[in-house]
Amino acid sequence: MKKKFNSSNDPDAPRFHGWSSLLAFFTGVGSLATLIVQLGFVGQVTPTIHLITLGLAVLFTFEQVLALPDILKRSKKAQRKLWLLVVAVITLALMVVLAVAGWIDGHDHKLSLLAHATVQTIIFVTLFLRGLRHQARLTAVTLRPGWLLMGSFGSVVIVGTLLLKMPLAVTEGNTLTWLDSLFTSTSAVCVTGLVVHNTAEFFTPTGQMILLVLIQFGGLGIMTITFFMAAVLFQGMSLHDRFLLGEMIAEKRLAHVGETLRFILLFTFVTEAIGAIAIYFCLPEDRPTAERIYQSIFHSISAFCNAGFSTLPNGLADEWVKDHGTLQVVITLLAIAGGLGSLVVYDTLHYLRSRIARLFSREVRRPRLRVHTRIVWFMSALLLFGGWPLLYFTEFVIFDGNQNAGPWMTALFKSGAARTSGFNSVDMGEVSNLSIHILAFLMFVGGSPGGTAGGLRTTVVAMAAIYLWNMLRGTGQIVLFHRRLPAEVGPRALGVIVLGIGWLFVNFAILRQIQPENIPDSKLFFELVSAFGTVGLSLNLTPELTSAAKVLILINMFVGRIGLLTLIITVMPLGKKRKLAHPQEDILLV
Template sequence: MVRWFSASPPRTLLLGFVFIILLGAQLLKLPVSVTDGKPMPYIDALFTAASATCVTGLVVEDTGSYFTTFGHAVILLLVQVGGIGFMTMATLFALILRRRISLKERLILQESLNQGSIEGLVRLVRKVITFALAIEAIGAALYAIRFAFDMSIGRAIYHGVFHSISIFNNAGFDLSGDFSSFSAYSSDLYMNVVSMLLIILGGFGFIVLSDLFDLRLDLKRRLSLHTKVVLIVSGTLIVVGALIIFLFEFTNSQSIGPSVLGEKALASVFQSVTTRSGGVTTVDISNFRQATQFFIIILMFIGSSPGSTGGGIKTTTFAVLVGAVLAMIRGKDDVVLFRLRLAQERVYKAVTVTLFCIGIVMLGTMILCTTEDAAFLKILFEATSAFGTVGLSMGLTGELTTPGKLTIIVLMFIGRLGPLTLTYALAPKLERARYRHAEGKIIIG
């Protein structure tokens, strides 16, 4: 068994996440974690721990009122470790203790950070930790300033730190109470802007943040292709998403319909941003029109960017798929982005990831349709939100049966770990084929 898990970095990564979730569940199950002093049911503790570690935000109990300060601290620690990555945190402690990072540890880091090589990994880890702590500290201060108008200074700082870490890591946990998320701040421009910036920065990925930081230091330096694609696709999806939500919900009296024009626009932009893996919301999504809800499912499925705290198939995968379709329509052999040709292996991987993700969401949805008594769109929304580690819900989470909770836990785990990493971890070691079959032809389309 030990040899099985030590055989490859993906398997070590899988084991690490499982261990953290189980440890978190045990801590949340303790009476000291719950306000009423009664032990939390193990399945609910496991669900909450998985949701926090997988930075999802789906909850069966209201975080603000159900858990004590100790419980909040456990959730926050799980979110931080899950968002940045447990190997990144372990490397940080190793660096503090001045311990040498072994080759195996570098390979696991490479898998954890979704990098193509082990070159410069330790330097990247330092940047990841620095960026994360700096952004979370600034976010906590900005939140605390606003919360200070509604509560005591000490409580405002407490809420500021919790929400900054949760939202930057795209976890979606909040202390608002009564499952209300940020609905009380739906028209508050300050809170909306701070929250959106944290979600966007967390969703860009540390590779992009590092690239942008290096550009600030050297203006002659060019952005990498990865960074360009992430910025363009992310910006496009946010704008297009906001426009569609605004148009679909403009006259909906149950959502943004009664609001003035400016508040409608603000709510639409916020929902477009948070559906990409944020998890917090200022409007009750269950009151949206079905067309809007289905469009949000598409945004959740695309998700954030590689190496980020979010899930989904990732913006770069979506960009490669669109590029492949356009190349096929134009009769081109190569997929070209920003005048650079992509290797066929990248295109194959994008198609593979997308088909894997579609299959996983479909399977999860079918299981939930069997175990839960709810409308199909509601179930599909929940399954996609769990797999995309988004954390948005149309109200199904609190009604889930035990088999339904276990299904959501698995979806969150696969979404955070990544379908390909999970496949590499479970599959036997593959050897490169020493021959190629003769070419055959089939009719497509």
């Protein structure tokens, strides 16, 4: 009797023979390889690629047909997996139509390329999603959440580096070195925005789409998407999976991890869709509709993920969109929405819904915002509207700075961009020295936990400041909004700030040694803080960095994205509890 293979604990899951699973694996890999060769190396549909794609569609359908009898024997829940067969039949039918019509490169280049790429993508994605049942094997391994987080981001960075090295990812006549490819991929995955080459002029539409996918994966997190697909398409998540994912998405309530996960993806895609529509109507109408749609989608995703990448030659300072204040407002709102954190948005929406329901019925329980939500909203408003007049004063009162859509709009946009969105509406190389220091502070603070922004986080700065204030007043515990916070929150927040300052101090000392001395310290420090805060603002220094400096900057981008505290806790060995209590003795501090 042949041994059957099943990677799932679900009794309703269809049983696949070993050779059938092997066939599915090679079909998926073959589809991905064909897609990469077609879009990254050839750039057209040759007869060979057409035949290979047709063969892959046949194998894909054949493998699904073999599983049909086993699926039909099982429960109605298992029979829902017939969608795999439906997808396979549709892809095969499409390829047969293309073959009969002789629709290869000579018929219609763009449509043929799109049709074949669609078939290859469907085959790969479908088989990849089916393979997500194996994610339980990975997460069952005893690992700290930090290792899984770093491994997932690192894997996407490596894949992005390889994809950006494809010949058709860059414009004709340009060459992307391995280091620059790694730097750009890290910047996209870590949603930073620092670039060594102009995104609009150096990368082709293929290269720009690779960057956009890396930004989306980096903003959401590859493990977030993986767990979501596993939970929706298959048997859900184990308790161990919930714990790991809860650590990654800043959700401590294990029972709410699945609900929070669904909300994160729904909120992300809905907000990005609304943002793209708003940006489309903000763009000038003197260019083709297709280009406006493309620019809208790219900038909406880049803004929400706080990436700062732009497909305009001069970013938002480009002549095509210059002096369009409405566009800058939309970009700022998208960046703020992404940087708030899913927990804050979810809690706020729940609060507003309950308040509205209470207007019609007093039986509805009186809603209350979490302390975390209130702190995030307060700190976000304080930093945004506090930095606004300061930047206006330093740029347009004591210094005659460049403006875009008026001085007040320029100052507001800079204040918002420094909160890790990283877009520029003016030439950053001409910013005043005082503004550089204000922007560096805003970048260092960054966004909020659970969001797409980086930096120390708003809650860390708030808790550290309150803890110090209480220490000076001799108050023991932290009480906010009639709620007592855990005793370890204050020291932990203060520790994060001390670690962050120490990290920047050491890295700046190294950066100063490996970068030529003709570059001012302020530019170097600004670049370092921008990388660590995953902001992406630059005083036009990034292309001038030496190879060693680029390596140091990309390390800071990676550390800033996963969190310095997460890195330290992950790599440090666990401490052992002392069984004996030693005598206490005091020391002098002042």
